[in-house]
Amino acid sequence: MNSTRDFSSGQEAANDHRVLVFGRLLGAANRLEFLLGRDLEQEFGISHSLFELLLLAGRAGDAGIPVRDIAQARVLTSGGATRLVQRASVLGLIERKNSVSDARVQLIRLSAHGEDLLLKASSRHVENIERYLLDLLSPTEAEVFSEAIKRISKNAAQELPVMP
Known part of the structure; x- marks a missing residue:
């Protein structure tokens, strides 16, 4: 699948199966992020970005x-991540502390309020993931899709530059 080719027209390039599959992937991701993000904002008053921050802090534990x-992880500059953390802090969703091994490093973890919100929002988020994604696939398709997306995501993550 590493073949390169020259296209003879814009129409041919736009209809290439590789271009189409990537476009469909982006389109589906953007639409799902809109739908699921809108629901998080309406139901819990948090953006999808804040929800992702809570998930990262939840995975990290204490x-x-x-x-x-x-x-x-969020493909943000350090300034963008700092602003996101500040918003979460103002809302009382996270706690910040300095690392014991390096006082220059600030560690983020969930506050009790953040954990409570994460649990409630995650339940709703899972319902929406099932509704808009997993319920459309057979169990076998869902498993294959999950593994393929994981492999694609890991490969892309390895290629990312270190964020400034």
């Missing part, structure tokens, strides 16, 4: 996650 890791 040890916390450095802001630079949040930036890398």
